[in-house]
Amino acid sequence: MQASRLPRYVDIVLIPILNLLTALFVAGIIIAIIGENPFTALSVMLKGAFVYKGGLGYTLFYTTNFIFTGLAVAVAFHAMLFNIGGEGQAAMGGLGIGLVALSLGGLLPILVVIFLAVLGSALFGAIWGIIPGYLQAKRGSHIVITTIMFNFIASAIMVWLLAGMLMAPNQMSPETVSFSDGVMLWQMHEIFNKMGFDIGRSPLNLSFVIALICCLFVWLLIWRTRLGYRIRATGFSLKASTYAGYRPEIIIIVTMAISGGLAGMMAVNEILGVQHRVILNFTSGYGFTGIAVALMGRNHPVGIIFASLLFGALFQGGAELDFEFQTITRDMVLMIQGLIILFSGALAYMFNPVLEKLFLRDDHLIGPKND
Amino acid sequence: MNADISKQNGGSKSPFAVEIKNINKSFGSVHANHEISLNVSLGTIHGIIGENGAGKSTLMSILYGFYKPDSGEIKVHGKAAYFKQPLDALKLGIGMVHQHFMLVPNFTALENIVLGAEGKTGLNKGLQNARKKLEELKQAYGLEVELDSVTEDLPVGIQQRIEILKALYRGARVLILDEPTGVLTPQETDQLFEILLALKSEGVTILLITHKLHEVMAITDEVSVMRQGKMVGNTLTKHTTPEMLAEQMVGRSVLVNTKYELQSIGKVVLSVNKLGVVDKRGFDSLKNATFDLHAGEILGVAGIAGNGQSELLSVLSGITLPNAGSFKIEEYLFDAKKNPSPRLMRELGVSHVPEDRQAEGLVLQFQAFESVILGYENNQKLGSGFLTKPDNIQEYCSQLQESFDVRPQNPRLYSSQFSGGNQQKLVLSREISSVPKILLVGQPTRGVDIGAIEFIHETLINMRNSGCAILLVSVELEEILTLSDRILVINSGEIMGIVPRITATKSMLGKMMAGIPFEDAKEDKK
Numbered sequence: 064m065q066a067s068r069l070p071r072y073v074d075i076v077l078i079p080i081l082n083l084l085t086a087l088f089v090a091g092i093i094i095a096i097i098g099e100n101p102f103t104a105l106s107v108m109l110k111g112a113f114v115y116k117g118g119l120g121y122t123l124f125y126t127t128n129f130i131f132t133g134l135a136v137a138v139a140f141h142a143m144l145f146n147i148g149g150e151g152q153a154a155m156g157g158l159g160i161g162l163v164a165l166s167l168g169g170l171l172p173i174l175v176v177i178f179l180a181v182l183g184s185a186l187f188g189a190i191w192g193i194i195p196g197y198l199q200a201k202r203g204s205h206i207v208i209t210t211i212m213f214n215f216i217a218s219a220i221m222v223w224l225l226a227g228m229l230m231a232p233n234q235m236s237p238e239t240v241s242f243s244d245g246v247m248l249w250q251m252h253e254i255f256n257k258m259g260f261d262i263g264r265s266p267l268n269l270s271f272v273i274a275l276i277c278c279l280f281v282w283l284l285i286w287r288t289r290l291g292y293r294i295r296a297t298g299f300s301l302k303a304s305t306y307a308g309y310r311p312e313i314i315i316i317v318t319m320a321i322s323g324g325l326a327g328m329m330a331v332n333e334i335l336g337v338q339h340r341v342i343l344n345f346t347s348g349y350g351f352t353g354i355a356v357a358l359m360g361r362n363h364p365v366g367i368i369f370a371s372l373l374f375g376a377l378f379q380g381g382a383e384l385d386f387e388f389q390t391i392t393r394d395m396v397l398m399i400q401g402l403i404i405l406f407s408g409a410l411a412y413m414f415n416p417v418l419e420k421l422f423l424r425d426d427h428l429i430g431p432k433n434d
Numbered sequence: 435m436n437a438d439i440s441k442q443n444g445g446s447k448s449p450f451a452v453e454i455k456n457i458n459k460s461f462g463s464v465h466a467n468h469e470i471s472l473n474v475s476l477g478t479i480h481g482i483i484g485e486n487g488a489g490k491s492t493l494m495s496i497l498y499g500f501y502k503p504d505s506g507e508i509k510v511h512g513k514a515a516y517f518k519q520p521l522d523a524l525k526l527g528i529g530m531v532h533q534h535f536m537l538v539p540n541f542t543a544l545e546n547i548v549l550g551a552e553g554k555t556g557l558n559k560g561l562q563n564a565r566k567k568l569e570e571l572k573q574a575y576g577l578e579v580e581l582d583s584v585t586e587d588l589p590v591g592i593q594q595r596i597e598i599l600k601a602l603y604r605g606a607r608v609l610i611l612d613e614p615t616g617v618l619t620p621q622e623t624d625q626l627f628e629i630l631l632a633l634k635s636e637g638v639t640i641l642l643i644t645h646k647l648h649e650v651m652a653i654t655d656e657v658s659v660m661r662q663g664k665m666v667g668n669t670l671t672k673h674t675t676p677e678m679l680a681e682q683m684v685g686r687s688v689l690v691n692t693k694y695e696l697q698s699i700g701k702v703v704l705s706v707n708k709l710g711v712v713d714k715r716g717f718d719s720l721k722n723a724t725f726d727l728h729a730g731e732i733l734g735v736a737g738i739a740g741n742g743q744s745e746l747l748s749v750l751s752g753i754t755l756p757n758a759g760s761f762k763i764e765e766y767l768f769d770a771k772k773n774p775s776p777r778l779m780r781e782l783g784v785s786h787v788p789e790d791r792q793a794e795g796l797v798l799q800f801q802a803f804e805s806v807i808l809g810y811e812n813n814q815k816l817g818s819g820f821l822t823k824p825d826n827i828q829e830y831c832s833q834l835q836e837s838f839d840v841r842p843q844n845p846r847l848y849s850s851q852f853s854g855g856n857q858q859k860l861v862l863s864r865e866i867s868s869v870p871k872i873l874l875v876g877q878p879t880r881g882v883d884i885g886a887i888e889f890i891h892e893t894l895i896n897m898r899n900s901g902c903a904i905l906l907v908s909v910e911l912e913e914i915l916t917l918s919d920r921i922l923v924i925n926s927g928e929i930m931g932i933v934p935r936i937t938a939t940k941s942m943l944g945k946m947m948a949g950i951p952f953e954d955a956k957e958d959k960k
Contacts, residue, residue, distance in 0.1 A: 296797050
């Protein structure tokens with residue numbers, strides 16, 4: 064990444080906001096074209112995401128998914144690895160939870176099983192990251208290609224298992240039996256109920272807290288640990304990393320393990336938090352959206368929290384839109400999300416030239432070469 | 435050819451190819467060019483010298499149309515010129531050969547030369563015409579280039595000729611060369627100078643930007659000195675001396691040759707025995723190398739770039755593995771089976787200042803305080819357990835910057851924002867602060883300004899005097915001769931001989947660098 068010449072607050076606050084407003088503006092035009100009032104639509108969305116009872120809970124529930132997958136992409140990116148495999152790693156994470164919960168549930172104390180299940184998700188996700196990492200480090204197979212392939216492999220394995228060995232008997236859906244009683248993460252609305260608050264029912268569960276802890280973990284890892292230092296050095300310059308004696312191939316594999324583990328933990332939210340059994344396709348694109356989240360959050364945990372919140376609100380508010388308006392369907396909502404990804408991801412630096420002119424006011428643009 | 439010039443000059447009587455008047459250019463708070471005026475006489479070689487950051491490259495970038503000056507005017511062949519982009523400068527006959535070549539590596543020489551001037555839709559016709567024109571140019575100036583070879587396979591010296599041809603092909607009558615000899619061997623440099631003289635005799639005006647004084651003395655007609663964005667001197671070359679120029683460049687008198695006292699050498703700390711390295715292509719880049727390195731000596735490794743010096747450094751620092759032979763540090767013996775690693779070598783007290791400080795020695799995207807712990811981040815003073823303490827590291831970096839006079843003295847600045855000399859001081863400070871027993875140094879002063887060279891040389895000599903064993907690889911023969919106790923000459927991966935400095939002469943070393951063994955080179959000397 065090129066160090067931006069703009070003041071820091073412009074880079075991390077103003078630009079994302081400008082991008083977001085642009086996306087909403089274009090989305091508004093489209094909504095106006097199909098004959099709805101864009102402002103009404105926006106207000107429905109905002110209310111749905113934040114105001115209605117339970118709305119915020121749903122928003123934060125989706126946010127949790129995005130934090131996990133966003134962090135996964137960001138960690139890999141610090142080693143200049145583009146991990147597109149969040150989807151597959153999350154699916155395998157779900158398998159990890161399922162195997163632990165189904166085999167140990169009832170045998171061990173519930174808390175131990177839950178703890179092992181969370182560990183299982185990270186472990187299985189990590190393995191699904193390690194293999195492409197190994198192939199990249201030792202065999203030079205490009206990580207983008209292999210992680211995409213591993214998404215398909217993971218998906219096929221899940222179908223094979225859930226429609227076969229692991230399928231619950233006497234029914235027709237590709238899913239496992241439910242975990243034994245109590246093997247689940249506590250719902251937030253129940254916790255709050257016990258404390259005397261009513262926050263409305265939502266699937267929001269303790270995973271949200273785990274996700275925030277992971278954010279802290281990633282921040283410490285990247286900017287405060289020696290390993291993180293080595294990861295960044297390797298990402299910026301392979302030669303410098305070799306010179307320093309870091310063995311880039313090991314760094315790549317370790318980074319992909321951490322990245323895969325984080326993606327795998329997304330399953331904690333969906334499987335251990337809500338479904339309490341392994342189902343097919345629970346990842347439903349969160350792994351891919353994680354790329355946009357990391358991009359928008361500039362690969363920094365704090366940025367990722369905000370970007371995840373935005374995407375969570377879009378998910379939840381979008382569902383509300385779909386519900387409220389005849390003309391605005393689920394596909395329209397997807398399109399708005401697409402616009403946001405387009406403007407804050409692919410066109411993230413669209414406003415840079417304008418802002419540089421505004422903030423720098425002289426032709427710094429090319430800058431002195433090595434004099 | 436001469437008829438061409440008068441035509442291009444538009445019949446003007448101006449004796450100057452380029453006139454620059456009161457040019458100002460600032461980047462933010464940095465006044466890179468301050469009221470610069472410069473007249474370059476037609477058909478001469480004009481040297482522009484100055485330390486890194488003196489504003490030479492900025493001035494040339496303005497002349498080439500890359501930057502717009504804040505004020506001032508430029509005349510080319512007597513006509514006022516307003517450049518919006520390099521193309522405008524090109525139209526007026528100004529061509530530039532950049533320090534880092536702008537060539538497509540997998541194009542042929544011919545394809546590179548015509549790039550951007552291919553002619554109409556069909557490529558073949560354009561190429562044929564170009565070939566004809568280029569043959570003429572080649573003959574006129576002695577610019578021998580095999581037009582159909584792929585560029586990346588050619589030596590740097592030839593790649594540079596392609597750049598020169600490229601400029602001439604576009605009708606350049608004023609040629610700007612930015613640090614042209616930085617990447618060349620001494621022989622290639624001589625050939626370049628011959629070409630420049632041929633160009634001059636054909637009426638081409640040449641602007642030579644450099645910081646090497648002896649080159650200025652050897653080839654220029656006139657020389658201008660820049661310091662801190664200002665033009666501080668302008669004389670005919672025959673009226674000046676290197677010492678005078680150095681003083682003008684730095685603003686004070688400089689010891690061109692650092693003082694040096696003989697001292698008795700200590701015990702053997704590194705013993706290299708029949709060491710061999712095979713590179714990725716299966717080529718023997720280092721063959722059968724045998725020598726000892728003693729405490730308290732500087733062993734200079736002389737040779738033309740690419741003759742195995744880099745491989746020697748990288749195998750001794752543990753980065754690449756030896757394929758044959760062994761080397762011994764203390765009681766540790768390393769060979770193809772018992773592999774060294776950079777980390778282990780550091781633990782054994784081997785520090786390494788790499789040849790390429792930008793790619794290896796520093797991480798340019800890191801802040802200075804992060805770069806100064808590269809390879810040493812395990813040091814428990816910088817934090818406890820797994821975690822590092824940025825405050826401690828910044829404090830540590832400030833100390834290093836102060837004792838090594840790194841400017842600006844700011845640990846939070848990005849490594850890329852320091853000048854070449856200061857980057858090198860950062861690397862040196864890191865490697866020396868671990869108090870090494872053995873110091874491997876590659877090209878310590880490449881692209882470094884005179885003030886910093888002086889500092890770096892003094893530092894190396896102080897290290898030697900305090901008992902450190904130094905292996906110094908440099909393509910600057912002057913540097914090797916100034917610093918070394920003994921000089922090892924390498925050619926095609928083979929050691930041609932080891933000569934004590936007292937008996938070494940330039941011509942003898944030159945012959946050995948060209949592949950003549952010590953015995954024969956010595957006989958020739960008599």
